[in-house]
Amino acid sequence: MRYLGIEPIRPRVGVFSFTCCEGCVLQLANKEETLGPFLEAIQVVNFREISTEKGADYEIALVEGSISRDDEVERLRQIRDQAKVLVALGTCAVFGGVNRLKDVFSPQEANRIVYGDQSRETAPIRAVHEVVPVDLSIPGCPISKVELERIVQHVALDLPWQFPEYPVCVECKQRFTVCMFDKGQLCLGPLTRAGCDAPCPAGGLGCWGCRGPAADPNHAEFDALVARRGFSRAQVQDRLSFFGGFPTEGSEEKP
């Protein structure tokens, strides 16, 4: 279907999973009401969740998950070599995600807790961009299918895509959620990039920052305002480090 006279591009897409829960890739197959046209807008050549096809002629690689083993590094490099465009899909791929919590333990200690005496190979968690260059990062734990559809439409029509730079609060207010802080609870909404439609404050959990920082997050004022409301440094640091998207105390590098 031509849109405004433009013939949409149907890019060949490969989908690849690394260390994660595979929740983001599952999002690709969600939202049944538009699943048909979604899968028509792209050509899936490699996606084990929905097809047995294992093509190697993809132009766009969607990569979910973080990197935690040497064989994953090798596989990721091969994908990078093949793909024209490599997309980090979801918080694990973009920031390391919840997997990063493992790194508070040594690999030996982490192994002992999870596998007992059946120890496995594991290295400190890396986000995809820490291993190979990434062309587009789509954050979210899991990613938003609505947002992904819009990104795909931009790719199909060859238009530049722009994430919102503003924080989650905008979308939170626009759905009339009572502010978590008014209820005496913590929320990372003022620091976190919007685009998810703020489901977590609406669900009573507050934002945990899975989409990572909004443009120019005001950490100094955020620290001050949470302190004024009686939250401890530890509580706030805990929340900020949960998805690996924010610089936290003691972390050498800014993601």
Added chain:
Amino acid sequence: MLFKILTKDGFEQLVDGILESNEVIGPKRVATGANGKPIHQYLPVTSFGELDLDYETTEFPAKTYFLPYRETLSTFHFDEADWTQEIRYRIQPRAIVGLHACDINGLLKLDKVFGRDAFPSPYYLSRRRNTLVVGIDHMPCEGGFCQSVDAHVVSHGFDLFLTDLGDRYFVSIGSDRGFDLVGKVENREVSEDDTHAYLAVRRRISDAFKTHVRTQNLPTLLDLEFDSPVWKRWGDKCLSCGSCAMACPTCYCYGVNEEVSMDFTVGTKVKQLHSCNLVDFAMVAGDHNFRPSRESRLKYRYYHQHRGFAEAYDEPKCVGCNRCGRVCLAGINPPEVIADLHEEDRA
């Protein structure tokens, strides 16, 4: 203006009468804040009892019933050779009950922007004309400075306006349809006692304001203090979260996005309210941003409220409800920011 007296029961019957055929929106208690105070929102009700007319303020402004946060402006249907456009702005008639004077003044300001001039907005006007507005007097809300911007009283822009005289309402009638509604329930003429009681209540309200903002000559002061360090001081605190504009009854800045259906056969123009405090608000092609700093963005929100609008319409855009101050997690609020500017002027 016409005035009548309604008993409290009479007013309940009046609202019940509207409810029989139309949607009624009003202040509803939705939660209790960590500070122990109830939190109210304007929401549809199914019975009179759900209204809490004694509320102090609401978290969100009533503007969202006239200028929704998101609305579809038009829809385009494409087929290979042709396309059709569909525009819908009609709404079912409805009533909004229990607005305070500041919020009705807010609507009057929006009327000036969207209801007049060369290009009135049919989307806004359809909602405004099809919404019956019933206002009510109340004691000043915490931090409210509507009196300083002349928004604590209102003489038009509503259908009915109630003042609570204890066992009865003193009703100001602002329209024919308001007059008809009052005529449908038991009512009586205003006596001299009623007038005295009404004026006494009005005086009690006027005397009860604790928060004052010096607005004399404010547009000029703002011009003089364009480079004041006050902006940096407050701007450094700003989270650029836009909550102030979302909560403000008169902030109306917006963006329009085109959304396309996944099968590329339908396109929609969607309008979404924005805020001049957001980083992306003044972003233009080529990644240029002509308000790159928090300080400049915060400053321009104040300039629109108290200078730009005042130049265009001879009155500030701000109605002094202090919703922006209450909602701001960083504690940025007009009474303190404007007081600081006056201080700076003296220093």
